[in-house]
Each structure stands twice: as structure tokens, then as C-alpha cells.
Amino acid sequence: MRDEDTGEEIVISNYTGPSGGWGSMKGMARVLPGEHPGPAVLDTLRRQNKPGGFMCVSCAWGKPAKPHTAEFCENGAKATAWELSSNRVTPAFFQRYTVSELAEWLDHDLEQAGRLTHPMRYDAATDRYVAASWDEAFAAIGATLKTCDPKKVVLYSSGRASLETSFMYSLFARMWGQQNLPDSSNMCHETTSVGLKNAIGSPVATIQLDDYEKCDAIFSFGQNVGTNSPRMLHTLKECRDRGVEIVTFNPLRERGWESFADPQNPLQMAKLQKPTTISTQYHQVRAGGDIAALLGMCKTVIEADDRALAEGGERVIDHHFIAQHCTRFDEFATFCRDAEWDRIVHESGLTRAAIEGAASVYMRAKAVIAVYGMGITQHRFGMDSLYMLVNFLLLRGNIGREGAGPGPVRGHSNVQGQRTVGITEKTELAPVERLKTLFEFEPPTEKGWDTVESCRAIISGECQGFVQLGGNFLRATPEHAAMREAWSKLPIAVHIATKLNRSHLHPGKESWILPCLGRSERDEQATGPQAVSMEDSFSHIYGSVGKVTPAADTLLSEPAIVAGLAKAVLAPNPNVPWDDWVGDYGLVRTAIENCYPDKFANFNERLFEPGGFWKGNPASHREWQTESGKAEFNVPRALNSSGFAEKEGRFRLVTLRSNDQFNTTIYGYDDRFRGIRGTRMVAMMNRADIARLGLSDGDRIALESDAEDGVERVVEGLRVVEYNIPEGCIGGYYPELNYLIPLEHHALESHVPAGKSVPVRIRP
Template sequence: MSDDKDVVIKEYTAPAGGWGSMKGMSKILPKEGISPDVLDALRRQNKPEGVMCVSCAWGKPAKPHIAEFCENGAKATAWELTSHRVTPEFFQKHSVSELAEWPDYDLEQAGRLTHPMKYDAATDKYVAVGWQEAFDAIGAKLKTCDPTKVVLYASGRASLETSFMYSLMARMWGQQNLPDSSNMCHETTSVGMKSAIGSPVATIQLEDYDKCDAIFVFGQNVGTNAPRMLHTLQECRERGVEIVTFNPLRERGWERFASPQSPVQMTVGAPTKISSQYHQVCAGGDISAMLGICKYVIEADDRAQTEGGERILDHHFIAQHTVRFDDFATFCRNARWEEIVDESGLSRNAIEGAARVYMKAERVIAVYGMGITQHRYGIDSLYMILNMLFLRGNIGREGAGPGPVRGHSNVQGQRTVGITEKTELAPVERLKELFEFEPPTEKGWDTVESCREIIAGTAQGFVQLGGNFLRATPEHAAMKEGWAKLPIAVHIATKLNKSHLYPGEESYILPCLGRMEQDMQTGGRQAVSMEDSFSHIYGSVGKATPAAETLLSEPAIIAGIAKALLPDNPNVPWDEWVGDYGLVRTAIENVYPDKFANFNERLFVPGGFWKGNPASHREWQTDSGKAEFNVPRALNASGFAEKEGRFRLVTLRSNDQFNTTIYGYDDRFRGIKGTRMVVMMNRADIAHLGIADGDTVALESDAEDGIERVVEGLRVVEYNIPEGCLGGYYPELNYLIPLEHHALESHVPAGKSVPVRVRI
């Protein structure tokens, strides 16, 4: 249900940030219960020797602002340090069947989990269980399973220490079914950048924004997904940096921003205009938009060569550092503007205007998000970003390069320390040498493969280190049925969510400390670490009073399960690691000496320490030994053809949301208040269908696979979105995404261009 009595749809005219941001924070803080712990956590947030935000993975500057947190970071902190509690008495009042009908917001708003719980099928309720009893029972049940048929999922919030222990436990058990949040969002980056430049992560660092003179943006909503980035963008604009944005929807953060930390802008000053150009590309049309830019630049260089003018391309870089340029250049020259315009949804003049900015700029950063990665041909979109950068040598030097913006605060770091299903990404020989066991070499299951096995009934168990896997995945109806048939499900969590409420034969909820909370072990107060989008590692120390004395830390819970599941190994001192996380960091350093040298000594370096990136120095660890141009396989990334009555659905976050966590029902920037059950439509499409703004419709899948998927009760909202495209919120609209509608190579669910029809 909504937390507001009335639904209000009204255009929001204020900038991102400003008083709207202050109002958003003032609304949630009292709701969760303002306490000295919340205020102290915000004061220390994202600062050296402070506590790292559990929200996005934007970098933490060495010299932070007085308040180094954003509206969404404040919401996440209040959400974690809420005064509300979910005790065993709560579960005695509510059956699991009843709770399964609660909205996502109401479930998490109930508060912090306080005791380990076990599902009792006879009463359809969770009942309290002792920690050791839970560990012993979980270990005993898992021992009856085939390890290679059990999923060990990890949310991107878990620390490096916890993630390392978790991945080690999995491999010592003989499996590496280790999907994580990256499988849902940025795995396309990991696969595509690794292939094209030899590095799966951004080549830039935060300080490169001080040196660029143009920023090209593709498919990323800064105002909702990484609001602290707006301060960086504001500084760029104030020194004359051109920001060229490509995004289907007009998102307020890319339009204008008023800094809440600027007394002038909060009183009489005008907000900063962020984008110097804003192009509303159709969903999946980024490939063609970039193709048009590349075509224009290459042909301008051809003319310069013919006329004896100054060359446009960086021919030295192309010759020395790349392969397959001629193939790509020929493809661009032969591309027809009619097709480029049709597939991108942009005019030729608009694309050429963007190209002229690119040609003029000396140092260009390319920013992108899941509007690039979550498409059938997502890797082709990513390759086009890299192709564009290669043309003028905008990679491997200061102020230039690809800058993917990650969501979860440590989703990139988890991959760094072993959360991966791919043997080639895991240091199996080092693990074998240091811990004296035989690591598995058979590839594990990623998210899509895990879902297939759950739906088929062949998965024998699921352990969930944070997150809300069931709610986040596609094919929701079939997933619910398969999920409830799992022989065992184990959930390590801070709050209740939908994944906990379809219990199988055995189900456990194991409540853990939050990152903001004080973590006292035998070795004293503990710190944890995480990695940001720029490959910088930070230490984090929680100081808030734990929600309950009965909570254990994530490392303690992993160790408890591991000791009950695995034979003793003197090289893996689980209890000692729990007593002192510094010992875990020493183990990480021993396994990854090139990335984590002097880990403990550098834990609290202001601004974090950089783990390094060969591509940043133009060292290309690719098959060819060079950066690789790639010709796209399609001109639109959606992977399906246009058809009468078919729309491309873009699933979105609201301003009151972080992934599947719903903080409220107010999507301020889009002017939608009191509901999440909406479909945003272009005015012309509304008229063509013979409906009106405010009408109620349903969306149905148009995937042509014979499976009916329908979401009803959606209010039509007239919105500034390209014709043929629709917008709506996830996870509510995940019902419409077929499991097999995913990025081809990376298996990321293609939630940014879903084939649907409007049912009136």
C-alpha cells in the first residue's frame, strides 16, 4: 500500500539537490527515528577513518565536504539505524503467508531483525532458534546436498573481508556458484571491458574529473543513483567542461543542480545547469548515436587528410595501441544516416552537434550506467563507447577514459576478492598453495543460470549473503514457485524482505550487524573495507549501538556456517579471523599481493588506496595485446524488432529507492507521489492508443515465447519519454522480463529494453 492517502502527479520544477533534497531527508529521518547514532554516522560518512555509506559506490575524496553524504545516503543510513525492530514476537503475530502479501516498503519498514529464526511449516511462522543450533542444522542439511547444485549469492554491500571468507568457504566446499549483484547490473562492463582493453573496471580515478574538458554520459541517472557525483559535475561545469548526455528520459540530475552545501544556491543563487547538450535517445539506441558520432569524426579526419588540414583522429595511438581500426572505420563510413537516425531516435543535427564537442575536446570521460549494460546487445553498446574513446586516444591518460558508475557500495570489490563463478577470475593456484585444498575448476552458475536451476527444481539450496534475490530477478512468477521448493534457504540479512517469505523445506533468517554499527570482537573494535567505482579501497568503522545484543557480524556468521559445513583446515583459522579482521586482510594480501600490498597499513589512507589498473597505463592485457576496436552486431541494443503495438519498456528506480529497497512512495524528480504502480508514456503514444493520462492499463510481455506475463493496475502518466518507449519501476515490473531476455555474453537481465504491449 502507499504511505500517502492520495496519489499526486505533478511536474517537479525544482533542481536536483537544494531544498527538495533537504525535505526528502527530513521526511525519512523522523520516520525511522532520529538518534544520536544516526547523526554521528552522517557526520562521519565517507570520510577518512569514518564509516563508508552502504548506498552507491561513488568515490570518497581525500578532502571531503563538511557533509559528505547525499539524500539517498542519508536515507540508507536512517534505514539501517532505524529504531524499529522485528523480534520473535513479531513473527508470532504474523504468519509467513500473511507477510508474503505485504508490500516491499511495509516489510522493510517493520524494522531490524534481532534474532536468528527458523521456518516452522506446521504453524507457517518463523520461530526463534539459537545461533549454534542454526549453524549445526544448516551445516547438516548442506552436507546432504550436492555442492555444485547450491547457490551462494552475495549482495554488493558485503565487505571485502566477508566476501573473501564467503568465496573461500564456497571453494573449499567444492563449488563456485557465486552470483552477485554484478550479475544483475554491471557484468556487461566486466566482460566487455576485459575483452576490449584487458581490464574489467574504470580506467579513470576521481581526480581525472579535475582534468577533463568534456564528459559524455550514456544511460545513467545521476540524481537518483549517485547523487554525490553531482558535486563533481557541478565543479566541472563551473570550469567550462562540456557535458553531453544521452538518456531516454529527462532526468533532473542531468538538467540542473543546487548544492545543499552552498548557502548562495540555497538562498538566492541560480542552480547550475549540468548538461550542455541533452539527447533523448530511444531505449537501446545508444549504439546508433555513438555510431553517428564516430562516423562524423572519421569522415572529418578523411577530409582533413584530403585537404591537408589538421588531423582529427589520434593516429599514433590507433597505430601503436589498437587493432581492427580499419574494419571499424569502414563500417562507420558505410553506415547510412537514415538508419542511424531511425535507430537512435535522434536527428542528424543533434548527433553531429555532439560529435563536434567530442572533436574539440582534448580529454573526454565517458560515463555510463545500466542504460548501457542491461540490454540484449549491451556489450555492443559498451564496445561503441570504447571505440569512440579510442578514436582520439581518450584512454590511458589523465582526464580521459571510461567511467562506469557502479551501484552497490562494494559490488566491484567483491569480484576483486573472489566472488565470481568464473575459474579464470579466481586465483585458484594461490588458494591451493596457501590453504592446501583443491579448488574447483568447473565454472559455477551466474544469476541467469541459478534462476534456470531454481525454476527447473534442480537447485538444492540457496544461501543469500544480503540482498533480495527473488525480488530482483526476472521471470518472477516461475521463480516464486521454484524458490518455495528449495530444500534449504539461508538468508543473512538486516531486514525482512520478499525473498524470506517463500520458504522451502528448511529456511533460516540469520540477522547480522549493519556497517554503521559497532562491531566488537575478541580483538576489539573491528573495521571492514570496500572498493569504489574507481578501484580505491577504503576502511570503514561503525560506531552506532547494535540493533540487538543477539546480532552477529557477517564474518562471524560465515565462519559459523563454514565450521559446521567443512572439515577442519589448520590453514584457515575461522575463529581467529572473526576475532581480528586484520588477519583476514592479511590473508587477502597473501592471495592478491599485486592489489593489496600492505593492506592493513594502508586501510585508512585519505581517499583510499588504488589497487591499480594496467589499462590506465596503456598496458592492454587482451588476447591481441592491444586495445581492440569492435564492429557492433546491431544498430539497436534491444535485441528485438519494432512491431505494431510493441513498446520498449525501461525499468527504473524512483527517488525513494535503492535497488529493491523502497524508502517511500515519492519519486520527487518525476513528479509522482503516492504510488509506484505507473507506466510513463509519450503523449503521442497515449493518443494513438485512445487512452488518457490517468487511465488504468495493464502491461503484458511481448516476448513471443508462449509465456503469459501481465502486470495490471498501472496508472498512465504522460511523460517526456521517446515515442515507442515506456518507463516503469522495478522490481514491480520485473514480472515482465523473461529470464532468457538478457545480455548475450554477460547474462545481465535486459531490463532497460523489455518487449511489452499495453492492454487497455
């Protein structure tokens, strides 16, 4: 049977192989030829994620000072080949296809068409994009933007943009008098930024890469390592080789957390040595059930400590640490003692014995790292999940010492770094006084629009323009039907991009595509070849140098495009030498250092330090920059983070990426680890749910929103796939199922769309 959209043969199987190994090799061999990347890709992969080399545009996992021979993974290789595609989207391409025709193409096919080569303007009369010169583009865009209220224009950015570009972009916005600066971190990771900041005074991981060499237990929550950060598997394998226990909580059985064959281990590749078992315990928590699972473990720890006190034994909790560094422990401890096991078991979907078994690992360990992804934060009460994780670590002093602490895994190359250098809608997170002094302008103080607020403004018609620095905002957002309709009514949309995507194909009154260099390509400016920089999940900063001949000599770099827009919109400011900055990115780094001297001292001198240089983190030294001046225990508002009640017939939809995917980029149709090939239109369901509903594996169903807001949202044509997922939960692919996520279904404080527990019903 073939998928009617993709034309691919649909094959559903039970994948039993390990992550990594020959499967990864075959995955690369299957996808890379379609990009026709040319011989330059091999040299780029050789230099990828190495000191002085090219920093991958995929995930933000750390780059070791002493790298492996091949310091790239399957998805990183796909991302590099995707960028180095020899396929081209020239003006002639747009003469062959109208925008209406292209809007019917699949996401995979749009980006597979190749690299954009020329600035393009949408012509409504012919329904085509037509070529323009850079001077024409900047002049026309500038003229339109100057007629807009800057506070009603969105300047979105993707996590792939460098620190230099991001700094210039945020400065452009503030000099224009606004800070509507949502980005992919704001869309995906803001719960961490807000929650960790509130609880421990730091919005990012407190650990560094070498802390994995010093821990003796790792707890993972809501993170799919095999697909989203495969290079992390080398670190996990090294941990397992020295006996570190790894306890995993995730609704789906994800192969990366089960088994790994190291592609750089000849014995494992020759099958003379068994693959490494990664997780020593694997707990399939219900979607949104992490609060209850963590509560059960905390309850176990506290009650064990109570018994030790009563019996005169060794205490389990680090009371010295808590007395010196924490607040509100007594309130939290009382909450845990009073919690009923029946409720904990029901909400988590785990047995009491399983939870207590996990807690026993925690109590034995001297240094614990808690790894987590969006699986615990992208919920209505995602903040409570994160607070519970912090509570869990604080109980035994596992924050602010070697080998211990929270380790959020960022899924995009520089998504964390952008926020570091000013991409934020919040005035308190921007160096306002330094900007004012250094550049002699009055920065805005009114809070800008975040992702959800930007979507509201687009749907209501309040938004007057949208500038997109990378990314595919329209495809990535919730409430997709309303967003798509409103997107085509925008007065102006400007897309800085390397490839064609869905956001480009619903043009409004004025739409532009501005093609840019890829990070792997040689960036030659007035002073010679340039380097850019980015930040990883551990707050380390790296330089990156592209070497490949650009896809076209008509491309501009991202800094050059941002400078061109800024000069077209803003009045000249002698303190902001846009042209000099484009000619020498080192001058931009000096400006960053002047704005953030505590994080970027000697920026240019340290740019290529092996392993990157650390920008520092007060919480790593037990300096708590919170309102109380201490690390804070928090009592959760609910035992399930979904934020909606259980009802007969209501399921919790978990949206997922496939193995052949990076964010909205679809490399192919083989989700190898889940055994699903040829289609993305699936609903992964528990066997008992399938039987109870009178369905069979392979049946076609529709999913409809059960949000109780009066809006009909339906996705039809989904194939039922029997899968190892908890009862009452359904797994399906992002972004296809974004149609089902209401805009107002988001994390309450952070406004992150809650795509990991969406209320849906099944319609046969």
C-alpha cells in the same frame, strides 16, 4: 485519489526544481522520521564517507581525500537511517504475523518493520518463523547443507558485504568444492566486466576521481545521477564551474543531469545564485539506441578526419595512438563510413544535426570521460553498446591518459570489490594456484552458476539450496512468477540479513533468517573493535569503522556468520583459522594480500589512507591485457541493443528506480524528480503514444509481455502518466515490473537481465 495498495494520495505534477537543494533536505526530512533512527544517526552522517569514518552502504562513488563538510547525499542519508532504524522485528513480531500474512505486505512495509534481532527458523506447522540459538542454527543448517551436492547450491551475495566477508565467503564456497557465486555485480554490471576486459583488458573504470579535475568534456550514457549517485553531482558542478562541456544521452529527462543546487553552497540554498546547469547538451535517445547514437558520432569524427587528410588540415583522429595501441581500426572505420544516416537517425531517435553537434564537442575536447550506467548495458546487445563506447574513446586516444577514459558508475557500495576478492563463478578470475598453495586444498575448476543459470536451476528444481548474504534475490530477478513458485520448493534457503524482505516470505522445506550487524554499528570481536573495507567505482579501497551500538546483542557480524556456516559444513583445515579471522579482521586482510599481492600490498597499513588506496589498473597505463595485446575496436552486430524487432503495438519498457528507492528497498512513495507521488504502479508514456492509442493521462492499463515465448506475463493496474520519454518507449518501476522480463531476455554474453529494453504491449 489514493493508491489502493499504499493508501497514499496520488499526485502527478511537473517537477521544475533542481536536484539537490531544499528538495533533498525535504526528501530526507520526510523519510527519516519513519525509521525513528535516534541521535546516533547524526554522528554517523557526520563521519560518513570520510577518512577513518563510516563508508556509506549506498552507491560506490569515490570518497575524496579532502571531503566536504557533509559527504553524504539524500539517498545515502536514507540508507543510513534505514540501517539505524529503532524499529525492531523480534520473535514476538513473528508470533503476531504468519508468513502468509507478511507475504501480502508491500516491500516498503516489510523493511519498515525494522531490524531483525534473532536467528529464526521457519516452522511449516504454524506458518511462522520461530527463534533459535546461533548454535542450533549453524548445526541444523550445516547438517542439511552437508546432504546437498555442493555444486547444486547457490551462494549469492549482495554488494553491501565487505571485502573481508566476501573473501571468506568465496573461500568457503571453493573449499566446499563449488563456485556458484552470483552477486549483485553479476546481476547488474557483468556486461562491463566482460566487455571492458575483452576490449581493453580491464573490467573496470580506467579513470580515478581526480581525472574529473583534468577533463574538458564528459559524455554520459544511461546513467541517472540525481537518483543513483547524487554525490557525483558535486564533482559535475565543479566541472561545469570550470567550463567542462557535459553531453548526456538518456531516454528520460532526468533532473540530476539538468540542474543542481548544491546543499553546501549558501548562495544557491538562499536562491541568491542560480542552480548549476549540468548538461550542455541533452539527447533523449530511444531505449537501446545508444549504439546508433555512438555510431553517428564516430562516423562524424572519421569523416571529418578523412576531409582533413584530403585538404591537408589537422587530423581529427589520434592515428599515432591507434597505430601503436589498437587493432581492427580499419574494419571499424569502413563500417562507420558505410553506415547510412537514415538508419542511424531511426534507431537512435535523434536527428543528424543533434548527433553531429555532440560529435563536435568530442572533436574539440582534449580529454574526454565517458560516464555510463546500466542504461546501455542491460540489453540483449548491451555488449555492443559498450564496445561502441570504447570505440568512441579510442578514436582520439581517450583511454590511458589523464582526464580521459571510461567511467562506469557502480550503484552499490562494494559491488565491484566483491569481484576483486573472489566472488566469481569463473575459475580464470580466481587466484586458484595461490588458494591451492596457501590453504592446501584443491579449488574447483568447473565454472559455477551465474545469476541467470542460478535462476534456471531454481525453476527447474535442480538447485538444492540457496544461501543469501544480504540482498533480496527473489525480488530482484526476472521471470518473477516462475521464480516465486520455485523458490518455495527449495530444500533449504538461508538468509543473512538486517531487515525482512520478500525473499524470506516464500519459504521452502527449510528456511532460516540469520540477522547480522549493519556496517554503521560497532563490531566488537576478541581483539577489540573491528574495521572492514570496500572498493569504490574507481578501484580505490577504504576502511570503514562502525560506532553505533548494535540493534541487538544477539546479532553477529557477517564474517562471524560466514565462519559459522563454513565450520558447520567443512572439515577442519589448519591453514584456514576461521575463529582467528573472526577475532581479528586484520588477519583476513593479510590473507587477501597474500592471495592478491599486486592489488593489496601493505593492506592493513594503507587501510585508512585518505581518498583510499588505488589497487591499480594496467589499461590506465596503456597496458592492454587483451587476447591481441592491444585495445580492440569492435564492429556492432546491430544498430539497436534491444535485441528484438520493431512491431506494430510493441513498446520498449525501461525499468527504473525512483528517488525514494535503493535497489529493491523502497524508502517511500515520492519520486520527486519525476513528479510522481503516492504510487509506484505507473506507465510513463509519450503524449503522442497516449493519443494514438486513444488513452488519456490517468487511465488504467495493463502491460503484457511481448516476448513471443508462449509465456503469459501481465502486470495490471498501471496508471498512464504522460511523460517526456521517446515515442515507442514506456518507463516503469523496478522491481514491480520484473514480472514482465523473461529469464532468457538477457545480455547475450554476460547474462545480465535486459531490464532496460523489455518487449511489452498495452492491454487496456
